[in-house]
Amino acid sequence: MFIPLLFTRIKHWLHIEHHRAKFEWYGGEPYPLALFPWRFICDRWTWGDLGVYIARSRRIPTWTRGVEALALAQAAQALRTGAIIVEIGSFLGGSTVLLAGARKLRGSGEVHCIDPFDASGEDFSAPVYRAISNTLPLSLRQQFERNIKQAGVAEWVTIHQGRASEIAQSWIQQIDMLFLDGDQSCHGVCAAYDSWAPFLRAGGLIAIHNSDPRPYHEGHDGHRRLVEEIIQSPKYDEVWYVGTTTFARKIK
Numbered sequence: 431m432f433i434p435l436l437f438t439r440i441k442h443w444l445h446i447e448h449h450r451a452k453f454e455w456y457g458g459e460p461y462p463l464a465l466f467p468w469r470f471i472c473d474r475w476t477w478g479d480l481g482v483y484i485a486r487s488r489r490i491p492t493w494t495r496g497v498e499a500l501a502l503a504q505a506a507q508a509l510r511t512g513a514i515i516v517e518i519g520s521f522l523g524g525s526t527v528l529l530a531g532a533r534k535l536r537g538s539g540e541v542h543c544i545d546p547f548d549a550s551g552e553d554f555s556a557p558v559y560r561a562i563s564n565t566l567p568l569s570l571r572q573q574f575e576r577n578i579k580q581a582g583v584a585e586w587v588t589i590h591q592g593r594a595s596e597i598a599q600s601w602i603q604q605i606d607m608l609f610l611d612g613d614q615s616c617h618g619v620c621a622a623y624d625s626w627a628p629f630l631r632a633g634g635l636i637a638i639h640n641s642d643p644r645p646y647h648e649g650h651d652g653h654r655r656l657v658e659e660i661i662q663s664p665k666y667d668e669v670w671y672v673g674t675t676t677f678a679r680k681i682k
Contacts, residue, residue: 480507483531486581491562492524494611494639494675499528501672505635506541506607507532513539514605516629518594518622519612519639520545521559522570523577529609530583541583542605544590544597545612547571552615554650598625605629610653611639619652623660627680634680636661641676 480503487499494502506515506529513533520526520543533539547570549559566573571591578584590597594612608630612622630636638661640646641653657676661669666678 479535480504480532483527483535483581483583486531487524487527490522490524490527490577490581492522494525494528496673498639498673498675499525501675501677502609502637503528503532505532505637505677506539507536509533509536509539509606509635511536511538513607514603515539515541515607515609516544516605516626517541517609517611518544518626519610520574520589522562523574523581525609525611525639526574526578526587527581527583529607530578530586531581534583534586539586539606540588541586542588542590543574544592544594545570545574546593547574547591551613552618552649552652554647555614594622595625598629601626601629603629604631605634606631607635607637609637609639610656614640614650614652616649616652616655619656623656630680632680632682636666636678636680638676640674642671642674644674 480500483503484499488495502525506513509515513536515529515533517526517529523543526541526543530541533541549563549570550556551559563570568576571589575584575589578587605626608626610619610622612618627636638653638657640650641657643654646654653676657669660666661676661678663681665681667681668677668679670677
């Protein structure tokens with residue numbers, strides 16, 4: 431049983447390596463590094479209990495790595511007791527594990543994950559999503575569920591399959607953190623933000639992936655434009671960057 435599994439992982443490694451350039455352009459660290467157990471040891475040694483979930487996240491194809499992964503997990507862990515987190519764009523659960531693992535360590539809270547689970551997105555990202563999806567033995571939704579279960583955080587996650595604007599139509603409660611990591615076209619970002627920002631309570635945290643000041647591929651700059659145009663006073667303060675992710679505190 432071990433040998434077939436090993437060959438499956440090697441095949442997966444080679445496929446992802448083929449798309450290495452696109453991974454790096456997208457702003458993340460390639461998945462193959464997750465194969466080496468010393469990364470788990472280093473994460474656990476460096477970041478304590480959070481390091482466990484950083485290491486488990488590293489096993490999943492994702493672009494939230496290194497200091498960004500740590501910052502996202504720390505931000506989620508620092509939220510109040512019973513915090514509600516909404517993640518828009520969950521893909522295979524790499525960042526979900528960070529958010530839910532942090533809340534599991536706190537012993538309260540819930541992460542609501544919104545994704546159509548169909549490998550869709552803007553023109554720049556969708557081919558990469560499809561390339562990864564084509565290597566999987568399960569559907570994206572099934573693989574997501576498997577990943578969060580294997581990471582030990584399934585009980586802290588609620589899944590909403592659909593578009594951000596669709597799910598928001600039936601949402602009623604305030605949230606403590608909004609993580610935007612879905613469709614990064616200007617239209618997709620506006621639809622997600624306009625639907626969910628009203629639910630973010632005053633003093634709540636917004637985190638926006640791929641939004642640091644740098645050149646972006648055409649059609650892939652929605653998050654950056656959002657930060658430049660909206661994430662500032664008088665709506666937000668305490669704006670800071672970690673890697674490619676922008677964090678800010680909502681004022682009103």
